[in-house]
Amino acid sequence: MQEGTQRVKFYQTGTLTVGNRLLDVELRTVQATTDRSNAITSGHRACQGCGEALGARYALDAAMRASNGNMIAVNATGCLEVFSTPYPETSWTLPWLHSLFGNAAAVASGVAAALRTQGRHDIRVVAQGGDGGTTDIGFACLSGMFERNDDVLYICYDNQGYMNTGVQRSSATPPTARTATTPAIGGEPGNIFGTGKDVPRIAMAHEIPYVATASVADLHDLEAKVTKAMSMHGARYIHVFVPCPLGWGAPTNSTIRVARLASESALFPLFEAEHGEVIASSPIRKQVPVEDYLKTQNRFAHLFKPERDEERIAVLQQMADRNIKRYDLLREEVKA
Amino acid sequence: MLKQIEGSRAVAEGVALCRPQVICAYPITPQTHIVEELGALVKTGELHGCEFINVESEFAALSVAIGASAAGARAYTATSSQGLLYMTEAVYNASGMGLPIVMTLGNRAIGAPINIWNDHSDAMAIRDAGWIMLFAETNQEAIDLHIQAFRLAEELSTPVMVCVDGFILTHAYEQVEMPSQKEVDHFLPPFEPAQILDPNKPITLGALVGPEAFAEVRYLAHRKQLTAMERIPALAHEFAMNFARDSGGLFHPYKTEKAKTIIVAMGSVCGTIKDVADDMREAGHSVGVIALTTFRPFPFAQLRDALKGATKIIVIEKSLTAGMGGPLAAEIKLALGKSKQTLYSVIAGLGGRPITKDSIRGIVERVAHDELPDTTFLDLNWDVVNEAVGGAHTQLIEKHTNHKPKS
Numbered sequence: 001m002q003e004g005t006q007r008v009k010f011y012q013t014g015t016l017t018v019g020n021r022l023l024d025v026e027l028r029t030v031q032a033t034t035d036r037s038n039a040i041t042s043g044h045r046a047c048q049g050c051g052e053a054l055g056a057r058y059a060l061d062a063a064m065r066a067s068n069g070n071m072i073a074v075n076a077t078g079c080l081e082v083f084s085t086p087y088p089e090t091s092w093t094l095p096w097l098h099s100l101f102g103n104a105a106a107v108a109s110g111v112a113a114a115l116r117t118q119g120r121h122d123i124r125v126v127a128q129g130g131d132g133g134t135t136d137i138g139f140a141c142l143s144g145m146f147e148r149n150d151d152v153l154y155i156c157y158d159n160q161g162y163m164n165t166g167v168q169r170s171s172a173t174p175p176t177a178r179t180a181t182t183p184a185i186g187g188e189p190g191n192i193f194g195t196g197k198d199v200p201r202i203a204m205a206h207e208i209p210y211v212a213t214a215s216v217a218d219l220h221d222l223e224a225k226v227t228k229a230m231s232m233h234g235a236r237y238i239h240v241f242v243p244c245p246l247g248w249g250a251p252t253n254s255t256i257r258v259a260r261l262a263s264e265s266a267l268f269p270l271f272e273a274e275h276g277e278v279i280a281s282s283p284i285r286k287q288v289p290v291e292d293y294l295k296t297q298n299r300f301a302h303l304f305k306p307e308r309d310e311e312r313i314a315v316l317q318q319m320a321d322r323n324i325k326r327y328d329l330l331r332e333e334v335k336a
Numbered sequence: 337m338l339k340q341i342e343g344s345r346a347v348a349e350g351v352a353l354c355r356p357q358v359i360c361a362y363p364i365t366p367q368t369h370i371v372e373e374l375g376a377l378v379k380t381g382e383l384h385g386c387e388f389i390n391v392e393s394e395f396a397a398l399s400v401a402i403g404a405s406a407a408g409a410r411a412y413t414a415t416s417s418q419g420l421l422y423m424t425e426a427v428y429n430a431s432g433m434g435l436p437i438v439m440t441l442g443n444r445a446i447g448a449p450i451n452i453w454n455d456h457s458d459a460m461a462i463r464d465a466g467w468i469m470l471f472a473e474t475n476q477e478a479i480d481l482h483i484q485a486f487r488l489a490e491e492l493s494t495p496v497m498v499c500v501d502g503f504i505l506t507h508a509y510e511q512v513e514m515p516s517q518k519e520v521d522h523f524l525p526p527f528e529p530a531q532i533l534d535p536n537k538p539i540t541l542g543a544l545v546g547p548e549a550f551a552e553v554r555y556l557a558h559r560k561q562l563t564a565m566e567r568i569p570a571l572a573h574e575f576a577m578n579f580a581r582d583s584g585g586l587f588h589p590y591k592t593e594k595a596k597t598i599i600v601a602m603g604s605v606c607g608t609i610k611d612v613a614d615d616m617r618e619a620g621h622s623v624g625v626i627a628l629t630t631f632r633p634f635p636f637a638q639l640r641d642a643l644k645g646a647t648k649i650i651v652i653e654k655s656l657t658a659g660m661g662g663p664l665a666a667e668i669k670l671a672l673g674k675s676k677q678t679l680y681s682v683i684a685g686l687g688g689r690p691i692t693k694d695s696i697r698g699i700v701e702r703v704a705h706d707e708l709p710d711t712t713f714l715d716l717n718w719d720v721v722n723e724a725v726g727g728a729h730t731q732l733i734e735k736h737t738n739h740k741p742k743s
Contacts, residue, residue, distance in 0.1 A: 072533045074403065075542075082544055090540035095533035097406050098542030099429050103399035106391065110358060110403025110411070111533065113387040117357040117409055123535060141399060144392035 029058075029220055030065045037064035037093070039073075044091040045083040049252030051242030051259065052080055052157040055216045056128065059155050059240065062223040064094060066230035067124040072097065072111055076104035076129030076138055079164040080157065102137035104129045105145035108152040116151075124230060125151065131158040131172035135199045142199075146206035146235045153229050153236045156199065159244035167247040171197045174267070175319075176312050177299045179247075184302035193315060200239045200273075207276035208235040215241040215270060217259035221282065225272065241268045249298025261293035266320040269327045281327040290316045337514050343475040343505040344369030346512045347414075347440055347498075350479035352383045353520040354438075354486045356412040357527075358404035359388050360397040364419040365452045366502035367442035371414055394419035398426035398439070405435040406541055408532040410486065412437070416502055417444035420458045424465070431466030431557065433542060434530070436489035436496075438482065439467075443603065443654075444502040445687040453688020454502040455654035456602065459631070460663050466557050468496040468564050469632040470584065471602040475510040480583030481629075483515070484571050486524055491567060493530045494560050499631075501604040503688070515579055523578050561633040568630050586635040588627040589642055591617065595624030597703060598646040600639075600668055601653065602628045605684075605691050609652065612696040623700055628664075636671040643671070648678050648703050652696070652714075654685040661711045684714035 020032045030036055039060035046053035063071055075081045075098045084091040085098065099107045108127035115123050127145075129138055134156040145152055161179050162168040168181040175193040178184040182191040203211045209232050214222040222240060229236040243250060243258045250258050262268040263282070267290055270282035291313055294300040303309045324330050339346075348370050351359075359378065361371035375390075377383040387404075391397045394415050401411040415423065420441060430437050445451040446458055459469060468488060472478035478500045485496040500506055531539055545553060565586070572585035582588070590610050592598055599609050606627035613623045626642060628635075643649055649672070651665040660666065665681035672679065680703055685691045695715050702708040724730065 070535045072407065072535070081542075085540055085543035087543040087545040087549060090543060092540050093538060095535055095538045096540045097403070097533055099399060099402050099433070100425055103395060103402075103426060106396040106399035107403035107406075109389065109391075109396075110360070110400035110405070111407040112403075113358045113389055113400065114404040114407035114409035114411075117385055117387045118407075140392055141396050144396050147392075148389070 027220075029223055030061050031058065031219075037061045037069060039064050039094050040084060040091045041093060042091075043089070045086065046079070047246050047252070049245040049255045050079075051216050051244060051255045052130065052159060053083070054219075054255070055157050055222065055240045055242040056080055058216075058219045058222050059128075059226050059238070060094070060126065062226040063124070063126050063153065063230050066227045069094070070122050071124040071126055074098070074104050074108040074111060074125065074127040076127075076133030077101035078130040078133050080128065080130065082164060101133050103141050104133060104138055105152065105154055106141040108154065109145050109148065109150040112151045124153070126153045126155060128155045128157065130164070131156060131160060132162045132170045135171045135197060139199075143202075143206065146203060146208050146237070149208060149234045151233050151235075153226075153238070155226070156237070156239045157242045158239055159242050159247060161244070161247055163244045163247040171195070172199070176303060176316065178302065179299070189302045190299070200237065203237040204273045204276050204278075206235070208237065209233070209275060210236040211273040212237075213239045213241070213268070213270050215259045215263050215268060216243070217241070217256055217263055218270065218282070221270065247299070249301070250296055254296060258293070258296050261288060261296060264288045265290045265293040266323040266329050267293060267316070269323040269329060271327050278327065281329060283331055284324070284329045287330065290320050337516070338511060339514050340509060340511050342369060343478060343500065343508050343510065345373050346475045346479050346510075346514070347482060347500060347506070348373030348377065349514055350482045351412055351438075351440070352377050353515060353517055354483060354524055355385070355410065355526075356383075357386055357409035358401065358411045359386060360391050360400040360411070360413040361388065362391050362394050362397045362415070362419065364394065364416045366444055366454075366506045367414040367416045367419075367440060369506065370440055370442065394423040395426055398423040398430060398437070401437045401439075402426060402430050402433070402435055405430075405437050405529075406433070406533055408527070408529045410490075410527040412439070414440035414442065416442040417446055417458045421446065421461060424462055427462050427465045427467065430495045432553075434493040434560075436486075436493055436527070436529075438485045438489055439495065439497050440482070441497050441499045442502040442506045443499050451687040452502075454504050455686045455688065456499070457655050457686075459497070459499050460655040460657070463632060463663070466494070466561075467632060468494060468561070469499060469630070470496065471499045471629055471631060472501075472505060473588070473604060473606045473627050473629070475505055475508065476512045476581070477583045477629075478505060479512060479514065480575060480579065480581070483520055483524060484575055484584045488564065488567060488571055490527055492560055492564055494564070499603065504604040513581070519578060523575065565630075565633045565635060584629055586630045586638050587642070588629060590625040590627065592624030592626060592642060593645070594622065595646055596622040597648045597650065597700060598624045598626055598643055599650045599652060599696075599700070600626045600628060600643075600664070601651070602631060602664065603654070605652065605654070608691060608693055609696055612693050612700065615693070616697065616700055621700060621704065634667055634671075639668065639671045640673065640675075643677065644675075646677060648680065650680045650682060650699060650703055652682045652684050652691070652699070656683050656686060665711075679710075680708050681711045682714050683711065689715065
């Protein structure tokens with residue numbers, strides 16, 4: 001095979017993924033039916049292999065199904081907003097509102113308040129934004145929506161940087177990652193250690209009814225968490241891991257694999273919390289060292305060449321190990 | 337019903353009569369009493385069917401109002417000064433999306449230096465944001481403008497800001513005629529939004545618009561303002577028919593007929609200026625006043641017509657564009673076109689400095705003797721200025737400006 005080309009793969013080998021048709025009907029993904037809601041239709045301008053487009057489609061289709069289509073989506077500025085609504089076109093088949101970069105949570109609070117005062121109690125509100133719009137510029141509005149316990153499900157699609165503006169660092173960018181504003185040069189190449197914030201845990205500190213992390217590596221789990229969140233009221237938060245092939249320097253057909261390695265290395269733990277307490281986590285079924293994950297992306301290339309940066313790889317492994325301990329990710333699964 | 341109440345309470349009761357459905361509150365002096373009163377009215381149930389939301393910032397306050405308005409609710413908020421600047425991005429957004437939000441601006445200076453007192457710097461900072469901007473002269477007019485504002489906003493699908501001078505009006509106890517609920521309901525029908533977020537008829541609001549249509553969107557916003565120019569006097573007339581008093585409209589001329597000198601101003605200071613005009617007319621000066629109510633849209637043609645009999649025009653305004661002068665004076669100058677009338681710009685009342693009758697009289701007298709410069713800073717304390725000009729900071733600036741790079 002020539003360098004730079006890859007054979008098209010139709011399924012992920014070496015995983016424990018279960019084919020949808022092998023599941024009980026009620027456990028099957030909403031995407032497997034012909035009557036799926038299709039919240040975001042094809043024809044949008046997302047890049048090939050976009051994790052956010054995939055995550056948003058599954059999340060919103062699940063939310064639409066859970067609400068019988070009675071929902072309104074509010075969107076922060078960002079890739080998702082830009083690639084889905086180039087006027088006069090739109091990919092959204094549900095009522096959708098975009099206001100600004102930093103106010104999606106507050107706008108959603110306003111929509112929820114309007115619905116309450118109008119007695120339209122059957123209509124649900126979902127807000128969504130990228131990590132920049134959520135953990136940085138939209139953080140005050142997000143925290144305000146949480147502490148008021150407004151009836152909004154906020155979904156953050158985390159691709160660990162400002163991809164829409166050309167891959168700059170956000171507070172969700174992991175240490176050592178190269179971005180346009182954390183170049184892989186100098187004594188501490190890439191994003192530096194000791195920075196960033198863990199917004200799912202900050203959300204938990206608000207003691208809101210529901211907080212979960214999810215990943216496009218496990219779409220079924222994502223759907224289940226969205227469905228569960230939609231069955232509850234008050235402020236809810238789901239933080240979805242969505243690789244960005246362009247920003248991360250990864251092949252466009254590796255999105256799911258990269259996301260899976262993030263969870264199997266424990267760098268991105270999958271868990272659920274209710275009212276500030278962790279109630280469940282997804283155990284790692286086949287643990288991998290963090291370098292297996294890091295090697296898939298050019299943004300970490302400086303950790304491996306010209307020579308291995310043992311020290312930094314070890315610190316990243318420690319971060320993963322801490323997640324394993326915190327969320328008990330290597331426990332023996334209890335078989336039913 | 338006649339009531340002797342604080343301006344903020346008057347505004348709050350007037351807003352409550354408009355049956356808002358979502359009110360967002362964030363405290364900033366001097367608008368606090370307004371949202372406090374409204375919060376109490378919601379809590380006691382006097383204002384029912386309304387959500388009162390305590391938010392974490394002014395940016396959130398207007399953002400919540402944007403969401404509520406887009407979902408079809410009558411939305412209201414209030415702010416002042418720094419708060420308005422903090423929400424500026426949302427101010428532009430609300431008008432860009434054509435959301436009929438009504439907001440009270442309790443006018444206050446902008447820092448630094450921090451200052452809580454009244455001037456119009458805040459309103460001037462967002463004058464290009466696409467909102468209709470109305471200035472109340474009295475507490476009575478503040479009530480009445482809010483009632484007209486909701487009607488205007490919803491007719492045109494555009495946000496309206498009602499400017500009420502901080503402290504001078506918001507904290508002043510005045511006698512006001514509070515309309516009845518029946519009267520207001522008759523004037524202001526329930527909100528029927530032009531478009532609404534509805535799962536049965538999904539729409540996309542806030543799409544990305546490129547160069548191919550952006551100018552058209554902006555032009556349409558301008559056109560909407562021009563439509564407002566016609567609707568504002570019409571609504572003021574209808575208001576007068578229903579409530580038996582004159583409030584609102586484009587501006588209030590006072591003794592301008594055959595006046596050789598006309599003073600133009602906005603807000604509460606117009607009362608003081610009218611008193612001076614009365615006194616000076618008795619002393620033989622031919623002075624009239626125009627109290628400008630509608631600042632956006634700016635009534636160029638109407639003002640030109642109203643001012644045409646005067647040879648001298650004095651604009652007294654509570655704002656300053658540093659490096660340029662008075663923004664209102666600049667727009668009046670534009671309104672006058674090629675006319676040979678002399679325009680005097682007076683910057684006054686910044687940061688709450690009282691504008692006294694004596695000072696205004698002095699201005700008019702100096703104008704009568706052709707002694708006033710084009711731009712005057714009223715009652716400037718030259719001791720303070722001169723001390724600063726001769727101070728260390730100025731010396732440092734001089735050092736920098738005289739710096740010659742080594743060759």
